[in-house]
Amino acid sequence: MNERIARRAKTGPELHALDAGEIDAVLDPATQTAHLLPDAQRALMLGGALPLNSLLAALPRQDYQRMLPELEPVNLSYGEVLYEPTDRLAHVYFPGDAQISLLVVLDAGKALEVALVGREGLVGIPLAFDVEDSPVRARVQGSGSAVRMQAGSFREELARCAPLQREVHRYAYAKLAQARQTAVCNRFHPVEARLARWLLLTRDRVRAEQFHLTHEFLADMLGVRRAGVTEAAASLQRRKLIRYSRGDITILDREGLAAASCACYEVVRKLAR
């Protein structure tokens, strides 16, 4: 990125100001967009009134301020894998508007989503319980921003910051309860009701009625074959609850979809706060 900037800003004053650290953003004629430089991005993401992540936002101001230098803003893109099972957890991730799906991977490549992490939580709970390796695959399901912190710094902060510890434990417990509910749900409830639940939870997290999810992704989320997803999505579409076209999902009737979902939606939603 910096090389690209240097090439564009080849003339004197631009380069001089860049070197002096006086530049916030660079315009790229090729993409016709403005790119924030890392420092400016960091300041914009972190310096705002409140952090995007609600777990961080719940911390006392002085604790958050102390942690700021350790928090590195990152952009996460759809499909990106942060951790595979048994990978060493190098960072914890606090999503802003990004969403990360945690999947248990079985042999033969089968995977099933066991949790979805958005701005209400973090990826890296095991570190809070002295476990250093990821038990799951953590895959970005919704592109967006997050901040991450090195595992070592996170543990130091946990040890000295009771509010952080409280938040992390509260969140970990909610996740445990959700996993319990989901395990039962996956076993007993029909695919269509589960798909409805899952779409509603995604909607609540992204706070939008429209999002992108491929068949394959949904199949992993629900632990069914792709044909099963097609069938369930078609059924919801026939009932005019959603529109689904090439992975673009639009929720047309939220209340109808809630009625079509199993009761687990409400249970999990309340746990997610």
Place this chain on the structure above:
Amino acid sequence: MGTPLPSKRIRLTLYVAAGAPNSVRAIANLAEICDSLRSLFKLEIVDVLKFPLRALADGVLVTPQLAKLSPAPTAKIVGNLSDRARVLAALGIAK
């Protein structure tokens, strides 16, 4: 007091990335400079995060950046405008 002649008015455009530290500083620095001078300014602030095409059309590649549009000669100052003397020189105002 009559209205100053339009030719005396200095027309400026400041390109910023709204909220970013150098841009915030540039606005503050420019406001201070304008306040301290008797000249009349017409200042437009363009947020390149919102209007990248406008900035590109004006030939802006990095922000913050101040463009003096009139009176001639035109000038541009790149950076957070903390060097007051340089800004004044570019604006054509002798201290």
